[in-house]
Structures are given as structure tokens and as C-alpha cells.
Amino acid sequence: MRERPIVAIDGPSGSGKTTVSKRLAQRARLTRLDTGAMYRACALAAQWAGIPWSDGERLGRMCAGLAIGFRGEGEEIRVILSGKDVSDAIRTPGISMGASEVSAHPPVREAMVALQQKMGEGGGVVLEGRDTGTVVFPDADAKFFLDAHAAVRALRRYREWGAGEGKTYEEVLKEVLRRDIQDSTREHSPLRIAEGAVVIDSTTLTVDEVVEEMLRGMPETVGGTGGGGKP
Secondary structure, eight states, rough: OOOOEEEEEEEETTSHHHHHHHHHHHHTTTTEEEEHHHHHHHHHHHHTTTTTTOOOHHHHHHHHHHHHHHEEEETTTEEETTTTTTGGGGGGGHHHHHHHHHHSHHHHHHHHHHHHHHHTTSSSSSEEEIIIIIIIIIOOOOEEEEEEOOHHHHHHHHHIIIGGGGGHHHHHHOOOHHHHHHHHHSSSSSSOTTTOOEEOOOOOHHHHHHHHHHHHOOOOOTOOOOOOOOO
């Protein structure tokens, strides 16, 4: 067991990973690493550089040299790309789909996984994404898979940015379902439940209820209350 734990949270788009990981990190006094934001930053960087999201080789070379970091700002974690705060720019629907597309390329994932492992190797972190418990840290001290019904996940996304983008709920639902297919069927590091992960359905749960369930699923030695089971 590590002196400082590594906690991995995976799940599909809209399942609540970002909000839950923030709250869990605060409760367990850990540092949060948003791996999904790193792929979003890659998509944005490619857009800036004029590199198609379909060009895996060029994207891989670009990602290997990217400077991506996180900066605390109150309770928020800001995403810094090449010295610029891109926290808001990477949260658009277009960049969300771009992140799914670029993350399907093995050269991109290799570069990002290496960076994520370097950032989290000392422990004391909560990572959230789609392969944190299967690829990045398969030996994490606590692993969770957060899910929710697609209709609920789409509603969350619609309330977050759909209306502002002039999209209907039905359009957002189609995008969520399309991203589910992209993430779960890609050849390299597909979205799946990690071995030993605690599966939590957040469809009818509040953020605090999900966090409490995670704390129960974490060994007491890594900041949890213990008592959680594995699927």
C-alpha cells in the first residue's frame, strides 16, 4: 500500500466524474488530476496548430511536447496549456468530441499516459477519465466506475452547455450516445470497467451521496471509511 494513495475514477461522458472527483479530493485531502481535460487540451492545441484530429502521427508528436498543467484557484482547478489558461475553452461541445477523437490514436494516448503517470506517480491523487484504472494506474489503491443512464447524462450536458450552444436536448443526447460508442469501441484503451473497480450508478444519486459511497468503498488506510464491496 502506498503512503499516499492513488484513486482512479472512470466513466462515460456526463456521469459526474468531474464534480464528484473535486468533492472527493476535498474530502480525502488529495490532489485532483483531470485526465479528460488533458485530452481536451490536446484537441484544442491541435486546433490551434491546424492539425486534423484524424492525423494520429502528427498529433502524437505534438502531444509529446505539450506543456499541460493544473493550477489551484480556490476550490477550482484551472487547466494550463502552454502557459495559457484554457479551462473554459476546452469545455465546449466541439472540443469534447475532438477529445474523444484524438484520444483514440495510440501515439496520443502513449504521450498522455506517460505524462499522467509522471504527474501522479508520487500518490496523493484522484484521477478521473476513461482509462485511469485500466491503463494509467491499474494498481491504483481505489478504483471506481461512475455511470448513469444516457438520458440523465445528456440532460446534465444540456443544462451545462447545450442550451447556450443553441442545441436541443435531443441533439445533445445523440452526441452523448455517439461519444459513448467512440469511447467504448476504440481499439486503444477503450472505456471499460477496471478489474476490482466499485461500480456506482449516479442516475438517482446526489453528488454527496456518490462521494459517501466512494468513501465507503475506499480502504480506511487510504482515507476511506471502508466497508465497500467490489462487483
